[in-house]
Amino acid sequence: MENVNIKINGLDVCAPAGSTILDAAHIAGVKIPTLCFLKEINEIGACRMCVVEVKGARNLVAACVHPINEGMEILTNTSALIESRRRTLELILSTHDKRCLSCVRSGKCELQELCQELGVEDENHFEGESPEYELDESAAHMIRDNNKCILCRRCTAVCEKVQSVAVIGPNNRGFSTFIGSAFDMGLGDTSCVSCGQCIVACPTGALYEKDFTDDVLAAIADESKHVIVQPAPSVRAALGEEFGYPMGTDVEGKLAAALRRIGFDRVFDTDFSADLTIIEEAHEFLGRVQNGGVLPLMTSCSPGWIKYCEHYYPDQLEHLSSCKSPQQMFGAVAKTYYAEKMGLDPKDIVCVSVMPCTAKKFEIDRDDQNAAGVPDVDISITTRELARLIRKLGIDFKSLPDEPFDDPLGESTGAGVIFGATGGVMEAALRTAVETLTGEELENVEFQEVRGTQGIKEATYNVAGMDVKVAVASGLSNAKQIMDKVRAGEADYHFVEIMGCPGGCVNGGGQPQVHAEVRNYVDVRAIRAKALYDNDEAKVIRKSHENASVKRLYEEYLGEPGGERAHHILHTTYVKRSIN
């Protein structure tokens, strides 16, 4: 690509033609503050934080959207600019609920940080009318507090462009503008899929998950309850960020140790039920292939994707695997097999899950998710809530030893841990399906074609003389492309993995928020996914069907994969929903 020569703050900079001033400054190592800008998602130049002076320009220009030209001379940090940015912040603050001390986002709020950096001295510099909004608590998974909203539109851009859902947007105009849904519907009344991508996009405390950490503590304090916990694969790849570890640090051992110190009676692992999912799903897949069932089979691990399919493709539900998600399979096994083994009444078991996901909060209350007559999972908290809980209890995370998970529901293989990255479920399923079909041991268990953070991946594998065509999609706008092909009868895939969030669970709506300035230039998905692939590579057992605890579960309790008992405990049903 052609390069353009410009000057930034008097320094010569060479950047590709077509770059924005912001990108060119990034190349030169010059930081320009941003607030509404999310690369490739929200590029609207609205908030005016990134204004810069361009020689010859009449007004200050927004660096995030303004392209560079040959010979352009740019100043990014004059006192006039700093004054302008500070004034912008003061205006934002004039209608902002400034109760920061009790705000869930305090300390990680991008608005708060900018106020500190730019030296806002009086948060009440502009006084006057300030709108008051009721909290929207109608959704199962999250709360919208428009009193903290700065109208940056990062959430609405993600909802529309990345997820193709678009149930939130700006309503009214001018001073009356607020972000909400059509006809003042609560989010819970819309076809919101609960993915939580709006929460991780939000720069402030306007959007946050419903916090159930007090429920967890109450359950632990109740002596009559046996409280068990299961963290999802991708939690170990991101939790460390909350405690100062570099992005992509696998903190599996400290995670188990922290959960034990919180006071759970048993510390298990969703990786176990990820392996179990593979056995059931691979069995279902082979069954459909051999018996002329509906193809492609589509994975059902991601509750955001499931809800999306139910709302937007209710005519295609027969493609969905009937397998419960790993979270639900875990709870179902805990309250049947494990309860029986331990001589416990399922009613006395409290199953807590730690998930990278907000849709899991919705999933636990779905119908047909109660194998023992009680909910499979009782409380689902996000990675962020777990971090909050660890801090609240004064657990010094960094000084924790590495500890293992408990038996029997804590044993897992490398196939289980890669569930957290897009393509991971597909790869895990292929490891098992190929060995089952060929009856031979795989020489190489890595299926590189389905790895990586591209939105849609396709591959064809010749297995025992049959071409198996697979696709992997993450992010619902990519899922939409696949589903439109499936609906039109133009897709000849046999097996499709879909994850609701871009990059899969590692980038889930319940994961630690990453500052936009980092997120804009670093592939969070790839870095966190690497932690999971490294974890897999270091494992001796890397195939789900070789998980000894899973094998024992079938021998002692479930019987055959896909058999009557397995079906009753591990499978579920779906409902048609409408678009609102």
Next chain:
Amino acid sequence: MLAKKETVPFSGTKEQEESLLKVISELKDEKGAMMPILQKAQDIYGYLPIEVQTIISNETGIPLEKIYGVATFYSQFTLSPKGKYQISVCLGTACYVKGSGDIYNALMEKLGIVGGECTPDGKFSLDACRCVGACGLAPVLMVNGEVYGRLSVDDIDDILAKYE
């Protein structure tokens, strides 16, 4: 849960729906079709209730929230029908300084609606208007074109009673 406001029941006819569907099928493949479709829909129904916006959303594939966002952005679009009796209060300069703002506020309170809305029984709708050319009678309001002048807040009950 956000509070839901009671609205006038939708009473669209089959003919109206057919003309709306015709408009949509003519326009929907054009770029930027939403605005002209909304304008035509308002011509057909007089306003843009959820039923109408839902038809537009289903037929065009444009998410309902996008349509609602546009419909609430432009003041020429209205989400409420006009009442059997349309009340316009003049908020022009002369009327305003003579206290028409108080009259407007009192009407909102008595009717239980805000400007631009219609009472749930479909009887009264309320709007603000600019100078009606009767400044000598300020403050002025009109009901279906009939002018009432030199008003005070105390006159409102009598005026409304005429239309009960």
